[in-house]
Amino acid sequence: MSGHKETGPGLPPYFNISPDKAMADLPPSVGTADLARIAGACTAGRNDLAARGLDETGARRLRPFSTWEITRYLIPVAPAHFRRVLRQNPDLPQGISETDGGAKWFTLDEVLRLRAHFGQEGSKAKEYLPYRPAGLPAKVVAVANFKGGVGKTSTCAHLAMSAALDGYRVLVIDLDSQGSMTSIFGGRPADEWDTVFPLLARHYATHLRAENQRRLDRGETPLPLDDTLTDALEVQAGDVIHKTHWPNIDLIGAQLNLYWSEFQIPVWRMNARGWKLWDALSEALEQGGVLDQYDLIFLDTPPALGYLTINGLAAADILLVPVGASFVEFDSTGRFFDMLHATFSSIEEGENIAARALGRPELSFAWDAVQAVITRFDAAQQAEMANLMQTYMGGTLSPYRQDFTALIGQAGESVNGIYEADYRDFNRDTYARGRATFDETYAAFKRLLVGIWRREERAAQDVAAQ
Numbered sequence: 001m002s003g004h005k006e007t008g009p010g011l012p013p014y015f016n017i018s019p020d021k022a023m024a025d026l027p028p029s030v031g032t033a034d035l036a037r038i039a040g041a042c043t044a045g046r047n048d049l050a051a052r053g054l055d056e057t058g059a060r061r062l063r064p065f066s067t068w069e070i071t072r073y074l075i076p077v078a079p080a081h082f083r084r085v086l087r088q089n090p091d092l093p094q095g096i097s098e099t100d101g102g103a104k105w106f107t108l109d110e111v112l113r114l115r116a117h118f119g120q121e122g123s124k125a126k127e128y129l130p131y132r133p134a135g136l137p138a139k140v141v142a143v144a145n146f147k148g149g150v151g152k153t154s155t156c157a158h159l160a161m162s163a164a165l166d167g168y169r170v171l172v173i174d175l176d177s178q179g180s181m182t183s184i185f186g187g188r189p190a191d192e193w194d195t196v197f198p199l200l201a202r203h204y205a206t207h208l209r210a211e212n213q214r215r216l217d218r219g220e221t222p223l224p225l226d227d228t229l230t231d232a233l234e235v236q237a238g239d240v241i242h243k244t245h246w247p248n249i250d251l252i253g254a255q256l257n258l259y260w261s262e263f264q265i266p267v268w269r270m271n272a273r274g275w276k277l278w279d280a281l282s283e284a285l286e287q288g289g290v291l292d293q294y295d296l297i298f299l300d301t302p303p304a305l306g307y308l309t310i311n312g313l314a315a316a317d318i319l320l321v322p323v324g325a326s327f328v329e330f331d332s333t334g335r336f337f338d339m340l341h342a343t344f345s346s347i348e349e350g351e352n353i354a355a356r357a358l359g360r361p362e363l364s365f366a367w368d369a370v371q372a373v374i375t376r377f378d379a380a381q382q383a384e385m386a387n388l389m390q391t392y393m394g395g396t397l398s399p400y401r402q403d404f405t406a407l408i409g410q411a412g413e414s415v416n417g418i419y420e421a422d423y424r425d426f427n428r429d430t431y432a433r434g435r436a437t438f439d440e441t442y443a444a445f446k447r448l449l450v451g452i453w454r455r456e457e458r459a460a461q462d463v464a465a466q
């Protein structure tokens with residue numbers, strides 16, 4: 001490109017572009033088939049990149065964790081005590097050292113076993129096991145904003161990993177057909193049948209079957225169940241949940257075909273106006289027993305307020321809205337809340353006309369918490385903007401700001417984010433600062449979570465006491 005300098009010295013590059021030269025340099029025009037060629041080239045490159053993060057067996061592997069890291073970040077215990085407990089309990093994982101007498105390294109699976117041991121045997125005054133009231137369902141957390149590139153996937157993936165490192169059992173559901181979250185967790189769905197799609201289809205098919213029974217009872221012709229719907233009736237949540245290279249993070253992945261749902265869902269809804277499309281995902285999670293198998297379920301959503309996002313938001317207990325401290329992102333986030341209001345209030349109105357007529361309880365959506373979070377924050381440039389946003393958004397905007405950190409981009413192609421990176425690859429201070437910003441993001445989230453769970457635990461105790 002720079003070979004064609006047509007401007008004189010000192011002139012900006014957009015002056016004096018010769019139309020004839022520009023014409024000579026033009027690439028051939030693009031037809032539909034070329035789009036396939038471009039896509040093919042990208043896929044080949046992507047597979048090459050992805051393959052570099054894979055081990056010989058083709059599976060992604062999580063790095064080990066050192067004694068320093070475990071005692072500094074994961075299990076609140078002094079290194080000397082940690083070593084003593086290991087010596088006294090030869091059955092516990094002892095770690096592997098790379099050199100004689102060198103630091104001991106443990107897999108995350110081993111860390112989880114050690115955590116369980118300390119939780120059982122150690123001082124009750126220490127938080128060896130994260131707070132999790134018994135008998136309550138998993139909390140569903142959606143990370144959403146219809147503005148693209150605001151840090152939804154980064155925030156969601158880091159939260160899932162922090163929660164897993166903290167000892168929670170995590171399920172990640174990717175609702176974005178771009179599949180970024182899926183790549184991070186090494187998922188490779190072959191088609192839409194290995195995504196949430198069949199769970200949504202199953203919800204609709206179940207509704208249709210019940211509706212058809214009512215039609216038959218009234219002497220009307222039943223609506224046909226096509227092959228897709230019949231097949232979907234056989235799919236269970238467990239069929240699309242996969243293990244990842246993180247022992248306590250499971251995944252329902254996404255893939256380009258998931259986008260088909262955005263066309264299919266409105267068609268289903270037109271066929272059966274009584275189908276509550278917004279309930280599909282939450283009921284699939286409830287009925288599949290999924291809410292009892294995990295502590296936290298994180299939903300990553302696409303940069304759009306489509307049917308998948310609506311399903312995700314309706315299923316969520318906690319909604320996190322990442323937003324950068326810039327005018328465009330603040331502006332667009334305001335409109336996102338506007339759209340959320342319009343969407344959910346129109347669903348409520350539609351339902352409640354009938355509910356009121358029939359004397360049934362009215363539908364009203366509610367979230368335990370809705371919190372906007374400033375992401376990619378640059379204190380030197382954005383403090384004024386962030387303060388202004390704080391003034392206007394008040395408690396809806398978390399006072400904690402997630403700093404911009406070069407560590408995210410630097411972590412390399414085979415690892416995803418700060419928690420998968422080996423701290424020895426970085427200057428210790430850079431690592432500590434980068435890690436601190438996502439630890440703080442997690443801490444702010446965990447504060448909400450713990451408060452909400454505590455409120456529910458207290459309410460359940462009050463009911464039991466009466």
Ligand SMILES: Nc1ncnc2c1ncn2[C@@H]1O[C@H](COP(=O)(O)OP(=O)(O)OP(=O)(O)O)[C@@H](O)[C@H]1O
Pocket residue numbers: 147148149150151152153154155176180301302303375376377402403404405406408409
């Ligand atoms: N705290 C951070 N510091 C530095 N870079 C960040 C940070 N958070 C996110 N990024 C970078 O910003 C870009 C967009 O982030 P991300 O993919 O998480 O956004 P998104 O909202 O999920 O995007 P999309 O709307 O396409 O789904 C990525 O390149 C990511 O690495």
Ligand SMILES: [Mg+2]
Pocket residue numbers: 152153154176180301
């Ligand atoms: Mg994303």
